[in-house]
Amino acid sequence: MTFSCGFSRKAVLNFLRLxxxxxxxxxxxxxxxxxxxxxxxxxxxxxxxxxxxxxxGPDDYQTAARELESIVAxxxxxxxxxxxLGNAYYRAGEFGRAILNYRKAKAYRPRDAYLEANxxxxxxxxxxxxxQPSTPWWKHVLFWSExxxxxxxxxxxxxxxxxxPVLILSGFLLRRSVLFLVATVGLLASSLLGAEALxxxxxxxxxxxxxxxxxxxxxxxxxxxxxxxxxxxxxAEFTILSETADWTFGHFxxxxxxxxxxxxxxx
Amino acid sequence: xxxxxxxTLLVWFxxxxxxxxxxxxxxxxIEVAVSAAEIFIGETIDLxxxxxxxxxxxxxxxxxxxxxxxxxxxGDQSQNQSSTFVVNGQISQQNLFSHVYLFRLTxxxxxxxxxxxxxxxxxxxxLSSRTFTIQVQDLEVQDVVLLxxxxxxxxxxxxxxxxxxxxxxxxxxxxxxxxxxRPLRRQPPHxxxxxxxxxxxxxxxxxxxxxxxxxxxxxxxxxVNEISASTGSLFGNxxxxxxxxxxxxxxxxxxxxxxxxxxxxxxxRNYTAEKSDRYSFxxxxxxxxxxxxxxxxxxxxxRIVAVAPAVTVxxxxxxxxxxxxxxxxxxxxxxxxxxxxxxxxxxxxxTLTLEFARGDRAGSLELIAxxxxxxxxxxxxxxxxxxxxxxxxxxxxxxxFAYAMRPKHPGVSLPALTLTTFDPANETFTELTTATIPLxxxxxxxLSSGDLVGAIPSPANSDIQKNESGIFQNITxxxxxxxxxxxxxxxxxxxxxxxxxxxCVIAGVALRRRKSTDVAGTRKSQARRSALARLTVARQLQxxxxxxxxxxxxxxxxxxxxxxxxxxxxxxxxxxDIFAALQEAAVPAPIQMETRSLLESIEGAEYGGSNAIAxxxxxxxxxALIESVSPVLERSAGR
Numbered sequence: 093m094t095f096s097c098g099f100s101r102k103a104v105l106n107f108l109r110l111x112x113x114x115x116x117x118x119x120x121x122x123x124x125x126x127x128x129x130x131x132x133x134x135x136x137x138x139x140x141x142x143x144x145x146x147x148x149g150p151d152d153y154q155t156a157a158r159e160l161e162s163i164v165a166x167x168x169x170x171x172x173x174x175x176x177l178g179n180a181y182y183r184a185g186e187f188g189r190a191i192l193n194y195r196k197a198k199a200y201r202p203r204d205a206y207l208e209a210n211x212x213x214x215x216x217x218x219x220x221x222x223x224q225p226s227t228p229w230w231k232h233v234l235f236w237s238e239x240x241x242x243x244x245x246x247x248x249x250x251x252x253x254x255x256x257p258v259l260i261l262s263g264f265l266l267r268r269s270v271l272f273l274v275a276t277v278g279l280l281a282s283s284l285l286g287a288e289a290l291x292x293x294x295x296x297x298x299x300x301x302x303x304x305x306x307x308x309x310x311x312x313x314x315x316x317x318x319x320x321x322x323x324x325x326x327x328a329e330f331t332i333l334s335e336t337a338d339w340t341f342g343h344f345x346x347x348x349x350x351x352x353x354x355x356x357x358x359x
Numbered sequence: 360x361x362x363x364x365x366x367t368l369l370v371w372f373x374x375x376x377x378x379x380x381x382x383x384x385x386x387x388x389i390e391v392a393v394s395a396a397e398i399f400i401g402e403t404i405d406l407x408x409x410x411x412x413x414x415x416x417x418x419x420x421x422x423x424x425x426x427x428x429x430x431x432x433x434g435d436q437s438q439n440q441s442s443t444f445v446v447n448g449q450i451s452q453q454n455l456f457s458h459v460y461l462f463r464l465t466x467x468x469x470x471x472x473x474x475x476x477x478x479x480x481x482x483x484x485x486l487s488s489r490t491f492t493i494q495v496q497d498l499e500v501q502d503v504v505l506l507x508x509x510x511x512x513x514x515x516x517x518x519x520x521x522x523x524x525x526x527x528x529x530x531x532x533x534x535x536x537x538x539x540x541r542p543l544r545r546q547p548p549h550x551x552x553x554x555x556x557x558x559x560x561x562x563x564x565x566x567x568x569x570x571x572x573x574x575x576x577x578x579x580x581x582x583v584n585e586i587s588a589s590t591g592s593l594f595g596n597x598x599x600x601x602x603x604x605x606x607x608x609x610x611x612x613x614x615x616x617x618x619x620x621x622x623x624x625x626x627x628r629n630y631t632a633e634k635s636d637r638y639s640f641x642x643x644x645x646x647x648x649x650x651x652x653x654x655x656x657x658x659x660x661x662r663i664v665a666v667a668p669a670v671t672v673x674x675x676x677x678x679x680x681x682x683x684x685x686x687x688x689x690x691x692x693x694x695x696x697x698x699x700x701x702x703x704x705x706x707x708x709x710t711l712t713l714e715f716a717r718g719d720r721a722g723s724l725e726l727i728a729x730x731x732x733x734x735x736x737x738x739x740x741x742x743x744x745x746x747x748x749x750x751x752x753x754x755x756x757x758x759x760f761a762y763a764m765r766p767k768h769p770g771v772s773l774p775a776l777t778l779t780t781f782d783p784a785n786e787t788f789t790e791l792t793t794a795t796i797p798l799x800x801x802x803x804x805x806l807s808s809g810d811l812v813g814a815i816p817s818p819a820n821s822d823i824q825k826n827e828s829g830i831f832q833n834i835t836x837x838x839x840x841x842x843x844x845x846x847x848x849x850x851x852x853x854x855x856x857x858x859x860x861x862x863c864v865i866a867g868v869a870l871r872r873r874k875s876t877d878v879a880g881t882r883k884s885q886a887r888r889s890a891l892a893r894l895t896v897a898r899q900l901q902x903x904x905x906x907x908x909x910x911x912x913x914x915x916x917x918x919x920x921x922x923x924x925x926x927x928x929x930x931x932x933x934x935x936d937i938f939a940a941l942q943e944a945a946v947p948a949p950i951q952m953e954t955r956s957l958l959e960s961i962e963g964a965e966y967g968g969s970n971a972i973a974x975x976x977x978x979x980x981x982x983a984l985i986e987s988v989s990p991v992l993e994r995s996a997g998r
Contacts, residue, residue, distance in 0.1 A: 137840045
């Protein structure tokens with residue numbers, strides 16, 4: 093069969109196959125990039141586990157946490173590392189850091205019941221816990237997105253964005269309007285998933301107070317008035333609005349906005 | 360699928376029954392209709408019972424039919440309608456009540472069967488439908504087509520495969536060698552079987568994967584149920600798919616006791632039973648016109664219906680008594696045990712994972728239940744098992760059970776576990792044994808309450824409650840540690856590349872398509888080449904001594920050149936027209952004059968004037984003139 097544009101069906105199919113191979117090669121390439129540097133980090137991960145198991149007190153747990161932080165410092169992003177980091181900080185009594193790491197881990201392990209239990213435990217134990225922001229409306233619409241981890245969402249988005257032009261091209265070559273419809277739906281779904289992934293990006297994680305007690309102020313200096321009538325304590329979470337070299341401006345749910353010294357917050 | 364079939368039936372019945380409107384205030388009535396008035400024994404018909412003018416009727420009483428028919432309900436549907444009319448400000452409402460019940464009837468006997476009335480009680484009123492007659496023809500005793508259903512083996516255990524085969528034997532044509540279905544290609548015989556759709560409890564390959572390889576390209580074979588194939592036409596029509604199921608030959612005695620070397624057609628499907636049960640296959644039916652003889656070198660056809668009775672496969676239970684370590688598995692499984700962590704203190708939580716991998720001849724992993732470890736004395740003595748019957752997690756061909764337990768004493772290890780499965784091939788129980796898992800269990804140090812998740816409650820506390828304090832243990836499996844960094848730049852680059860590539864291809868194809876449909880552009884671009892081709896032909900004619908024809912070609916080369924470039928009709932272009940076109944295109948005057956002179960000489964030679972013009976010279980001059988004229992004409996046409 094020959095199409096009116098002069099391309100044979102075989103040629104069209106070969107072209108589409110080539111597109112698929114390109115997509116798969118890109119996927120494989122990304123996997124190889126990751127696999128290359130995994131050995132030393134795995135050793136550090138196991139070492140941290142041994143330190144945790146042999147820990148006798150908060151200092152030992154902090155040592156285990158430092159080992160895990162060294163993995164994160166190398167740019168590695170792993171749900172297991174963040175989870176164990178949360179556990180180490182929890183045992184070390186640093187609930188603010190524990191909560192932040194559990195939240196980061198959730199992006200990579202959204203369906204881990206133990207992680208959710210530990211996060212709730214850390215929130216309950218944190219002395220500075222404040223009200224949680226209400227669930228935004230779009231979270232209810234995109235409820236299904238909770239099933240996927242952040243990397244999965246990004247991969248699905250990328251796969252969708254790669255598939256859409258192939259579908260459009262196929263629809264154009266084969267003159268099938270249904271493929272345009274599928275491409276439109278795919279583009280919409282990919283865009284929604286991509287937007288949701290961007291909002292959930294662990295790199296945009298919120299901040300948390302990591303010191304026993306600190307005062308949020310109305311400006312970037314200790315001479316400014318306190319922003320709230322009580323000091324903030326370990327585990328208080330907030331949305332970062334802006335930052336300077338020494339201070340972070342955050343929104344504390346149900347309380348208001350205030351500046352906190354950078355040394356007392358983590359993100 | 361069921362609702363779709365029902366909708367199809369309702370549409371079908373609506374065509375059969377007269378359309379009428381019936382309002383709620385009219386008297387209740389029962390209308391019945393059947394899908395066919397004449398069938399063969401073994402076939403089924405659909406019966407529609409419509410109850411009108413009753414809002415919520417109860418199902419009709421069809422018990423009287425069961426004497427002559429096997430009756431199976433096939434669903435029901437309300438067709439109530441409510442309409443509101445506003446005429447000159449007056450609002451009126453009309454309610455139409457209709458409820459349709461569908462039944463599938465299979466006659467038990469042949470003959471003219473009178474279908475008794477359907478009865479029901481509406482309030483104090485007894486309603487009944489009309490009676491009608493169905494002709495049920497008995498099967499003809501014949502030896503042209505034989506049909507049978509076979510299962511092999513008829514008795515199995517879960518997980519064992521078995522094959523169901525519909526075998527059709529067809530008497531050969533008079534020549535003895537030609538496939539007897541070949542002459543029936545225009546109307547192949549139809550085979551009706553009841554195992555095309557998935558059967559709950561049995562696994563098999565997908566229907567399309569099963570039947571696709573059997574599709575006959577030549578159209579010789581049988582049609583099966585309502586399976587259709589696309590015709591490939593623009594209108595997306597479909598026709599019944601024809602399957603080539605010819606298997607070979609088999610000799611059997613005919614009705615006259617003489618041996619007949621039948622052609623055998625087999626449609627087989629392999630199944631694997633997941634659970635114990637009985638499964639019925641059939642009855643099967645084949646209908647169609649077959650070749651029953653030959654008269655005066657022409658085949659004589661005969662309509663034949665053959666029915667094969669149903670056969671049953673029995674999937675047996677595992678025999679009893681069963682060993683206490685029997686875990687429910689039937690077939691070949693492999694088991695592996697692992698523990699994490701292996702270095703711990705007394706009272707620390709430990710996860711023992713048992714992994715059951717499915718072998719080649721193994722049954723469903725659903726059959727595998729969590730082994731009761733408390734029955735193993737060494738484990739019960741040395742470990743507290745927190746979750747005695749954990750839920751299994753199936754991942755592909757592996758089922759995992761994770762037991763949370765705590766060592767009671769220092770220095771203990773996990774012993775080898777012996778579990779039992781059933782081997783259906785040998786009908787014996789087979790033991791599976793795991794390896795011993797050495798542990799390093801040291802004495803307990805001080806435990807805080809936060810460390811004790813799921814601790815064993817004291818005997819005084821009768822209600823086990825969840826301990827809300829403490830955190831769950833670390834992720835200890837290094838396999839869970841993965842760098843999930845995203846190479847977004849690579850991926851976005853690839854996305855952009857694919858979009859660009861697709862855009863380029865679409866643009867290129869669109870351009871090519873547009874060019875292929877641009878007749879004027881195509882003519883223009885090929886005008887000079889066409890004119891020179893005509894001159895080549897003229898030269899060949901001149902060499903063959905056909906001077907006049909050669910000169911005609913020279914003239915038509917000029918006329919064609921002008922017509923193609925200006926997208927005009929070449930026939931009828933005179934020398935004056937060509938000259939006018941050259942003038943309009945601002946071709947240099949000497950070339951215009953030279954062209955005109957050449958064309959007039961050619962016309963003169965053709966119509967009996969001077970024959971002095973030499974064809975050789977004319978062709979050479981025309982070649983030069985066309986090379987000069989065509990660029991100017993193209994530029995002019997492009998403006």
